[in-house]
Amino acid sequence: MNRKLRMGMIGGGTGSFIGDVHRKASGIDGMIELVCGAFSSTAEKSISSGKALFLPEDRCYGTFEEMILKEKELPEGERMDFVSIVTPNHMHFPPAKMALENGFHVVSDKPITLTLDEAIELEKIVKKTGKLFALTHNYTGHPMVKQAKALVDHGDIGNIRKVQVQYLQGWLSTAVEQTGQKQASWRVDPKRSGIGGALGDIGTHAENLVEYITGLKIDELAADLGVFGEGRTLDDDGNVLLRMENGAKGTMSFSQIALGEENNLAIKVYGDKGSLEWHQENPNQLITHWLEEPVKIYTPNGNNLYNEALNVSRIPAGHPEGYLEAFATIYKNFATHLMAVLNGETIEKPDYPTAKDGVRGMQFIYAAVASDKNNAAWEKVD
Amino acid sequence: MNRKLRMGMIGGGTGSFIGDVHRKASGIDGMIELVCGAFSSTAEKSISSGKALFLPEDRCYGTFEEMILKEKELPEGERMDFVSIVTPNHMHFPPAKMALENGFHVVSDKPITLTLDEAIELEKIVKKTGKLFALTHNYTGHPMVKQAKALVDHGDIGNIRKVQVQYLQGWLSTAVEQTGQKQASWRVDPKRSGIGGALGDIGTHAENLVEYITGLKIDELAADLGVFGEGRTLDDDGNVLLRMENGAKGTMSFSQIALGEENNLAIKVYGDKGSLEWHQENPNQLITHWLEEPVKIYTPNGNNLYNEALNVSRIPAGHPEGYLEAFATIYKNFATHLMAVLNGETIEKPDYPTAKDGVRGMQFIYAAVASDKNNAAWEKVD
Amino acid sequence: MNRKLRMGMIGGGTGSFIGDVHRKASGIDGMIELVCGAFSSTAEKSISSGKALFLPEDRCYGTFEEMILKEKELPEGERMDFVSIVTPNHMHFPPAKMALENGFHVVSDKPITLTLDEAIELEKIVKKTGKLFALTHNYTGHPMVKQAKALVDHGDIGNIRKVQVQYLQGWLSTAVEQTGQKQASWRVDPKRSGIGGALGDIGTHAENLVEYITGLKIDELAADLGVFGEGRTLDDDGNVLLRMENGAKGTMSFSQIALGEENNLAIKVYGDKGSLEWHQENPNQLITHWLEEPVKIYTPNGNNLYNEALNVSRIPAGHPEGYLEAFATIYKNFATHLMAVLNGETIEKPDYPTAKDGVRGMQFIYAAVASDKNNAAWEKVD
Amino acid sequence: MNRKLRMGMIGGGTGSFIGDVHRKASGIDGMIELVCGAFSSTAEKSISSGKALFLPEDRCYGTFEEMILKEKELPEGERMDFVSIVTPNHMHFPPAKMALENGFHVVSDKPITLTLDEAIELEKIVKKTGKLFALTHNYTGHPMVKQAKALVDHGDIGNIRKVQVQYLQGWLSTAVEQTGQKQASWRVDPKRSGIGGALGDIGTHAENLVEYITGLKIDELAADLGVFGEGRTLDDDGNVLLRMENGAKGTMSFSQIALGEENNLAIKVYGDKGSLEWHQENPNQLITHWLEEPVKIYTPNGNNLYNEALNVSRIPAGHPEGYLEAFATIYKNFATHLMAVLNGETIEKPDYPTAKDGVRGMQFIYAAVASDKNNAAWEKVD
CATH class of the missing domain: 3.40.50.720 (NAD(P)-binding Rossmann-like Domain)
Known part of the structure; x- marks a missing residue:
């Protein structure tokens, strides 16, 4: 090419x-x-x-x-x-x-x-x-998310027992949609947003992140959605119990009325050998805990990383990459794949979210809404 | 005296x-x-x-x-x-x-x-x-917990919409109770521990903290308890949906198999005017968010505190007080009350947990166990 | 255009x-x-x-x-x-x-x-x-550096009394230049690097940052340079006392043998009304202290920012921008200026480092080397 | 006994x-x-x-x-x-x-x-x-300071090349001594305070900490003291270049006019195999860096500690100990020694600061004042 x-x-x-x-x-x-x-x-x-x-x-x-x-x-x-x-x-x-x-x-x-x-x-x-079809679940493009996934994939943290994921924003704490703010107005409108509000907008990122890192599907969930903003019909907040396909349990919380939160997507995954923690607002750290070692913190292009993480770091350690760079990684991996295709070549494991992840996200939205309508009864995600 | x-x-x-x-x-x-x-x-x-x-x-x-x-x-x-x-x-x-x-x-x-x-x-x-009867819910003794409660009581953060509370430990990640560890052995034994495991041991602290700071009762809950340690009969992990008496919603998570967590009790409370966040492992900070101001961080004996917080700080700002000091505050307030009583005096508002809080804790345990037995169906806490 | x-x-x-x-x-x-x-x-x-x-x-x-x-x-x-x-x-x-x-x-x-x-x-x-000539002192492109400068310029922190600036790296802790690493080999070679080693490579960034934010020139300095790497002739470490033109005092420390440090550029500026603190590795926070208010933390596109900071934020609060984005801001401001020039227009206050800043950096290098040769005696920076 | x-x-x-x-x-x-x-x-x-x-x-x-x-x-x-x-x-x-x-x-x-x-x-x-004579250099009582010293003593971080130590407070930013504040009034009075102001009050803690952890004496120093508070005769600020007896170099900064700082004592020590970092305001963490491993963070009673640290931790990991507890450790070790003496026993290595440390502190004060009077020329510390 x-x-x-x-x-x-x-x-x-x-x-x-x-x-x-x-x-x-x-x-x-x-x-x-x-x-x-x-x-x-x-x-x-x-x-x-x-x-x-x-x-x-x-x-x-x-x-x-x-x-x-x-x-x-x-x-x-x-x-x-x-x-x-x-x-x-x-x-x-x-x-x-x-x-x-x-x-x-x-x-x-x-x-x-x-x-x-x-x-x-x-x-x-x-x-x-x-x-080719790429879906921009951009947060999976962060080097430390790749490292997190690699630690799970390589068995380092053992069998997963517990997950916590949250995606908290506060920008809909007041009725900004009534002030003509465009970002807000379509997001609170079911015709343009779908059956999920915060659920679809950011809950799906949380769902994608937890399934991406753990390699486990959410088997069933119990969702208690909230509608706090005056005049809204779609959820602007949600709390969810999770049961993963391997028996792990967990919680998810998402909100756009968590006043003061900017873009607080965060995840913790606990295994029986180790655990890990990542925060989108401080994305260049992966905090890990171990049975018999001190806390270890990984950084992009720092020591002891798996290739999965090294491959997506653009600049030396200590030079922070952020939201745009992670987003760019989705495009880069898509472009790499597309160039290969156009050159008549194949690529072993294209690394970007696809239509399959998209379907998964919609199943999650539908399960959560169904559960919520049934007073947070358990609902299968499929 | x-x-x-x-x-x-x-x-x-x-x-x-x-x-x-x-x-x-x-x-x-x-x-x-x-x-x-x-x-x-x-x-x-x-x-x-x-x-x-x-x-x-x-x-x-x-x-x-x-x-x-x-x-x-x-x-x-x-x-x-x-x-x-x-x-x-x-x-x-x-x-x-x-x-x-x-x-x-x-x-x-x-x-x-x-x-x-x-x-x-x-x-x-x-x-x-x-x-007199004092119950050592020691975490309410921290100056920054007092400040958090005061911010709520004085109306600064407005109506509460969302709460998140967690109490995560990892020390029961392996079967330490089988190694003769005394602290572990009675805690996993229903005869000595009661019907709750981690639920009673640390979940009650989480329950007490959220009700103490918000001044709101948990109206109902949906609890999904986990038993991950081999051979255990009591819960060593739990995820709970909360509905507060005023309509606020939230999550609680507690665990003793959250590998690597030491004593991670933390709470976030979101109002419609402000929000606050406190972490027991870094107890000398209270992080707050506001609709139209930057993040503000309060510290013991620092600027702009309510008397409720100033009253329980022993040493100048920047000199960290910890677990023992907060615990000591329960004793100090109890002792102050008792001295007054022995002197034939009265005290306006004794500030320490009492039998009433103890009953509340037991109601919480019983509600959570009942909910869990019913596949995490909603259960009233009373 | x-x-x-x-x-x-x-x-x-x-x-x-x-x-x-x-x-x-x-x-x-x-x-x-x-x-x-x-x-x-x-x-x-x-x-x-x-x-x-x-x-x-x-x-x-x-x-x-x-x-x-x-x-x-x-x-x-x-x-x-x-x-x-x-x-x-x-x-x-x-x-x-x-x-x-x-x-x-x-x-x-x-x-x-x-x-x-x-x-x-x-x-x-x-x-x-x-x-037009732009010099890529990229760190001045960060929104929170702009906010820091604006807080000083608008008089919010009062008269500056004390500064601390450091730029610490550890990548030359071992003799990587002997392994054929290209980045290292020219940096330790006076013919290609000049009379300063770490001094020129990163010390100049520290000098530029402190003068940029405070709006004050370093009047004189006392520099104690170190050469720790075996076989090196240029400094790989330096500690410097600073006296600013207004009477403020301070320290600068830079190093490429500060083992484990990645790219730890940080600055603190203390005035008589307020103070501020910024860390390059966590660039999306500006920590400020005030005489009678709690600690306040500013974030890009967050609350209460000056236009100088808002102008250079690309994405909503909580979406971290990093090294490349700050670097891009230098290019963007240069490009905006150049487009205006090519369109025959003028621009009021082009905001990027120029040849003047470059001369200033060289004066700093020469003063530091002269001071060091004279056993860290004071040397004017001009 | x-x-x-x-x-x-x-x-x-x-x-x-x-x-x-x-x-x-x-x-x-x-x-x-x-x-x-x-x-x-x-x-x-x-x-x-x-x-x-x-x-x-x-x-x-x-x-x-x-x-x-x-x-x-x-x-x-x-x-x-x-x-x-x-x-x-x-x-x-x-x-x-x-x-x-x-x-x-x-x-x-x-x-x-x-x-x-x-x-x-x-x-x-x-x-x-x-x-027996004990001097309350209380900060050496922290478990993580003991761990830091142990990491040096056991050779884990190798030969020390660079140190940074600071002790920053802001409580004398305004002329509080003129308001009748007792703590302030004697500290700014040479008759009661001695020839050092902030230098003696907190600079000596910094000196003690750096010599305690590194096991190295400060060989010579170059001190630039500042007097910023109106009407003061003693220093309320100081910046110091350090040369340690083994050839390591470093900086010290102390201040009581660093507005907003509460009690920010912190130290970094860089060796040729590893490095360490400790902050008094967050005393229950010891941050360490290594040539080929990720950042490791030690905590009191956490994993992989030396006995020197374990010996002085009172409560389980995650239960923060603070200023009083570290102070108490000086008393405890002194009491343990004294009890032994009163019982006619001996103790192998009493672990608390003594008159020797006190003399060292005074030598430091005198050297710094002498250097400052000579325009920050180098002065031996002996």
């Missing part, structure tokens, strides 16, 4: 939080360039957003349909290779489906779709079309 | 962890002296323990019954004023009852008794006899 | 640490694209490096001289706008001078040059040519 | 900070009882203080001379065994000398005396009289 991969973006117009994140993250490793976009709901706005990104006007489209169809007709040396979908949840499935069916690979923000049915269908489309 | 208060100890022979703690804690503030004890199950061992504590042989008794009866016959200028009960749980009720009924005040370790029935009876005896 | 700025890189071939950093950092904000490079000492290696970066072969040059001359002849719509110099210290001045004198703007790694004389000459060339 | 040791206190009347600390600390381990005191400058005040401590009036003396002479005449079964001197610096030497020469052992607060000459004389008196 003697060129960068070409990305077309769907959503992410001027002022978008997550669109900007995707652009920055995809740019860090120098493997991807943004070549076109359907950034907004009107052609005019889309062009305005695109110009600010130095795109030519004729690659700024008014709708994703237009973009997919027109790009498809461009010569191979020019047209986009994949789309990046950064719209609200209800607009994940339609462009993903259309892009895949028209020969484009897809990177999509999470949750994968609005409904579980869509998710299952999308997974099938991915299989059928043979195109 | 022109003399120190005289304490007689029940339990706490040589090698005891908690007996030593009670002795050190009661000694710190110079208001209490140990004058006698029934430290062990035989007179010989008791004398041996007492001698190591520089007690005269004739004040070292073979049984608590003997101690109570003989001390009662000593002249007022000499006999003990109160007993301190530091035995395993099954031996809390009998000496407490006998001491109270024979005119002695009581300080008792927690949980208050082996069973809920005993607890209710003991509370009645306390009322009937009019004697 | 309707296109990205075009960057040509000097140095930074495959395997380079800092070249990779400059590329990633310059790419994050989507304002700059790499269009050419003289990456290595031979054309062959340079081409190989360039190809891995998806550059066309004819834009990969064998020498910086060739690059500057050939790019100059390309049409304006195609040729590079500025060079980024990422070579070892002895190769900073020659390409910077030539680029400036041939009409190209310059971004250069620090220290600005090999010698103080070169630095002074380069500052003159910058003035004479009127081209 | 079948009784507690009997302590007489000199100084420490009601309202005294350090007297209260000595009383609490000496009481924790149940080996010492306070039996008499010359607490204040008048008999009346002394009696009032003594009564509040439940002492009989006839053991409350108006002067230390009276106490020493009268106690000497009491029968052995009754009179005090040792004195505890907790007066301002100028009143350390006279009572210490008189007590020793009248057959009493001595515990004294630091610095040992007002002048170096007195210190040297006192050391001789200790030797001549054969009485």
